[in-house]
Amino acid sequence: xxxxxxxxIPDVPLTIATPDGPQPTTSGEYFSGKRxxxxxxxxxxxxxxxxRHLPSYVDKAADIKGKGVDEIxxxxxxxxxxxxxxxERDGSGDIVMIADGNCQFAQAVGLEMDGSKxxxxxxxxxxxxxxxxxxxxxVNVESAGEYRASSAETMLEQx
Numbered sequence: 001x002x003x004x005x006x007x008x009i010p011d012v013p014l015t016i017a018t019p020d021g022p023q024p025t026t027s028g029e030y031f032s033g034k035r036x037x038x039x040x041x042x043x044x045x046x047x048x049x050x051x052r053h054l055p056s057y058v059d060k061a062a063d064i065k066g067k068g069v070d071e072i073x074x075x076x077x078x079x080x081x082x083x084x085x086x087x088e089r090d091g092s093g094d095i096v097m098i099a100d101g102n103c104q105f106a107q108a109v110g111l112e113m114d115g116s117k118x119x120x121x122x123x124x125x126x127x128x129x130x131x132x133x134x135x136x137x138x139v140n141v142e143s144a145g146e147y148r149a150s151s152a153e154t155m156l157e158q159x
Contacts, residue, residue: 017084061094
């Protein structure tokens with residue numbers, strides 16, 4: 001079952017992609033004590049993710065943070081080196097790139113998908129959520145093949 005508003009984020013391993021290399025953490029540790037606008041994509045460097053999803057958050061980062069968000073984070077089922085490279089190419093210092101390399105976070109929040117027919121294996125669904133001190137305030141899950149509900153523009157409207 002997918003995570004819902006009011007649920008606590010499950011505590012699983014994650015890796016933050018930084019310029020100094022991978023920084024291991026857990027979701028419990030990362031989301032503790034701050035309000036985070038999180039968006040998830042099926043894959044770094046994939047068409048919609050690179051052309052629309054990540055850029056929408058880069059473009060709207062200041063506006064989102066101006067609505068009481070401490071950090072904006074992007075997660076994908078990719079390794080931290082891919083997430084770092086994607087962040088360097090298409091992201092900004094305003095977006096924390098989080099690698100969910102083993103799909104543990106996507107599975108724990110009930111938002112994994114099977115991309116095997118595209119040669120991608122287990123992946124995250126496209127979604128966004130606001131997490132305040134580890135508790136979900138809002139969650140927006142896209143229908144298959146869609147990109148609207150999880151955009152930065154939608155998040156701004158909801159904040």
